[in-house]
Amino acid sequence: xxxxMQNPRHLVRRRGQEARLRCSPMKGHSHVYWYxxxxxxxxxxxxxxxxxxxxxxxxxxxxxxxxxxPKEGPSILRIQQVVRGDSAAYFCASSLRTGRDTQYFGPxxxxxxx
Amino acid sequence: AQTVTQSQPEMSxxxxxxxxxxxxxxxxxxxxxxxxxxxxxxxxxxxxxxxxAYKQQNATENRFSVNFQKAAKSFSLKISDSQLGDAAMYFCxxxxxxxxxxxxxxEGTQLTVNP
Numbered sequence: 001x002x003x004x005m006q007n008p009r010h011l012v013r014r015r016g017q018e019a020r021l022r023c024s025p026m027k028g029h030s031h032v033y034w035y036x037x038x039x040x041x042x043x044x045x046x047x048x049x050x051x052x053x054x055x056x057x058x059x060x061x062x063x064x065x066x067x068x069x070p071k072e073g074p075s076i077l078r079i080q081q082v083v084r085g086d087s088a089a090y091f092c093a094s095s096l097r098t099g100r101d102t103q104y105f106g107p108x109x110x111x112x113x114x
Numbered sequence: 115a116q117t118v119t120q121s122q123p124e125m126s127x128x129x130x131x132x133x134x135x136x137x138x139x140x141x142x143x144x145x146x147x148x149x150x151x152x153x154x155x156x157x158x159x160x161x162x163x164x165x166x167a168y169k170q171q172n173a174t175e176n177r178f179s180v181n182f183q184k185a186a187k188s189f190s191l192k193i194s195d196s197q198l199g200d201a202a203m204y205f206c207x208x209x210x211x212x213x214x215x216x217x218x219x220x221e222g223t224q225l226t227v228n229p
Contacts (some may be wrong), residue, residue: 043219
């Protein structure tokens with residue numbers, strides 16, 4: 001019974017490069033959430049997706065950031081032209097349904113921008 | 115907007131003793147959910163306990179229990195018989211379905227367990 005899986009666990013990029021973060025939800029879960037944790041801070045919501053749909057992206061920066069959750073395969077959080085301020089831990093969570101269901105978190109991807 | 119406040123950036127406890135972590139939140143809603151998550155040095159976010167606001171009974175999970183005071187908008191976590199493995203950052207989180215599916219987190223309390 002695998003939990004939420006994220007890869008890579010650590011990602012180093014130079015300024016201006018692209019970062020792709022992957023998230024495979026728990027088996028049977030069709031709701032995925034992305035959160036960002038800056039150093040010494042709590043987690044901040046970025047985006048909520050269901051299969052093939054973005055439901056709520058109100059926490060995601062309007063530029064350079066995008067997310068998808070295709071019918072087949074993992075959810076992808078994509079950051080274009082990374083800057084040093086993007087350095088953070090990015091966590092994915094999944095739930096069976098929405099609303100009342102508990103969100104279970106993956107181990108996170110730590111992005112470092114040089 | 116809902117906010118979650120953890121007023122204790124750091125706490126410490128002796129092994130086998132009891133410690134209480136504080137959390138308050140701000141909402142005008144009556145139906146919502148509250149959570150405590152634990153983040154050990156591995157940085158994995160681990161669910162500790164969950165409380166439904168419509169339930170008057172405080173949630174309990176083994177050595178972990180909550181004191182949920184709805185009128186005061188308070189949701190504290192009590193850890194009994196503290197163990198070295200309890201050392202972690204603890205985050206309080208709020209969820210309300212009518213505001214979407216996001217969790218709103220507090221800033222966290224770093225718990226140290228002294229042997």
